[in-house]
Amino acid sequence: MNDSPPRTFTVRILRQDLPGKQGYWNEFRVEYEPDMNVISALQKIAESPVTTNSQNVAPVVWECNCLEEVCGACTMVINGRVRQACSALIDNLLKDKAECIELRPMTKFPVVRDLMVDRSRLFASLEKIKAWVPVDSYYDMGSGSRQSQEQQQFAYEYSKCMSCGCCLEACPQFLKMELLKQPDETQEQFKIRLREAVDRSFIGAHAIAQVDLFNMNPIGAMNAGERLDALTAEGGIQVCGNAQNCVKVCPKSLPLTTAIARGGRAATIHSLKKIFDW
Ligand code: SF4
Ligand code: SF4
Ligand code: FES
Structure with a gap:
């Protein structure tokens, strides 16, 4: 040969x-x-x-x-x-x-x-779950709350996500959505239409992992309830069929199955708290 x-x-x-x-x-x-x-x-x-x-x-x-x-x-x-x-x-x-x-x-x-796609939908999911730490002001307020080395290490794995879309491409629950900006539509109108469609469809494994990342951050935790609301809303974690295709294709080896398991637990506790008004 x-x-x-x-x-x-x-x-x-x-x-x-x-x-x-x-x-x-x-x-x-x-x-x-x-x-x-x-x-x-x-x-x-x-x-x-x-x-x-x-x-x-x-x-x-x-x-x-x-x-x-x-x-x-x-x-x-x-x-x-x-x-x-x-x-x-x-x-x-x-x-x-x-x-x-x-x-x-x-x-x-x-x-x-050709080979160029519009990944707006992926970013709209991140917007839905508020994948950021809110800033109170831009004054120097000193150092933030401390996180243990173990927490930092755990969070670091999630922070490697580069929003590439591989996990969504491989996911059987993340369905194709041909949502294109219409010629007579403004960018703002398109964003609203996209947002409504994304709100109804599955958020995807990347977003589930980011809920865990931002909810474990001492400042991000202040908005944990809102993120869990998004995680349990229509198109939330309950849509995941646990086929685990996502974790197999993630180029950054994010612990997506761990994120889904932790997200599921957090979502259940959050829903029970809301039912019983704890
Ligand atoms: S485990 Fe959930 S998020 Fe991952 S591929 Fe399967 S359905 Fe999609
Ligand atoms: S495949 Fe991995 S790196 Fe890419 S968007 Fe999904 S979680 Fe992030
Ligand atoms: S060019 Fe940035 S990941 Fe390939």
């Missing part, structure tokens, strides 16, 4: 020209270089976007930013697995599936164009 890398390889891309339009496939032949990742393959395609059947086409659109698996912007489905394009090395992909690499946009978010 010949172990030397191929001189060229094929990249097969599921493309879409506009939001809501029908997708189609394009194949490109890319010259191999050592240490390439999917982003550098896409850059090579952008330099000369000619398909394998010699068609000149528009350059493929994708999103990226940090190039070190920190921002989550380049998340896409690569050879059937949702992950970041910047950390997907061509050498490894060619080992898995000889000479052809398949790229698709995530399916749970509306496609903006």
Whole structure:
């Protein structure tokens, strides 16, 4: 068997020209270089976007930013697995599936164009559960409450979430929502419509983990009740079927099953307290 890398390889891309339009496939032949990742393959395609059947086409659109698996912007489905394009090395992909690499946009978010999707829905879930520590004022009020080393370590694992969407792509309960901004709609009207739709749909594992993170923060805990209200509202933690697909695909290895178990317990106690007015 010949172990030397191929001189060229094929990249097969599921493309879409506009939001809501029908997708189609394009194949490109890319010259191999050592240490390439999917982003550098896409850059090579952008330099000369000619398909394998010699068609000149528009350059493929994708999103990226940090190039070190920190921002989550380049998340896409690569050879059937949702992950970041910047950390997907061509050498490894060619080992898995000889000479052809398949790229698709995530399916749970509306496609903006080609491999670029609109992740607003993911951020709207974070807004719903108030994934922040409120600030009283901007005066220097001295150091905040102390947290034990164990708590800090635990919280740190949750804080690694980069809002990439992998957990949502893999989740059977997080359903596809084709919500696009209409031409006659203002940004504000679209945000309201999106908010209403998100309020009804499942918040997702990333948001459940952030409820735990912010509720364990000594200042964030002041709004714990509101977060638990959101966690138990329509589309809350009760929708989770516990299939645990999310934890398997999280690139930052967030303890999502722990978050779901702790969230479930906190939600039950919160609901009982509300029923019995404790
Ligand atoms: S455990 Fe819950 S959040 Fe995770 S994939 Fe399954 S249904 Fe989705
Ligand atoms: S929990 Fe993991 S998979 Fe989900 S958005 Fe955060 S980093 Fe991505
Ligand atoms: S470019 Fe930021 S995670 Fe890939």
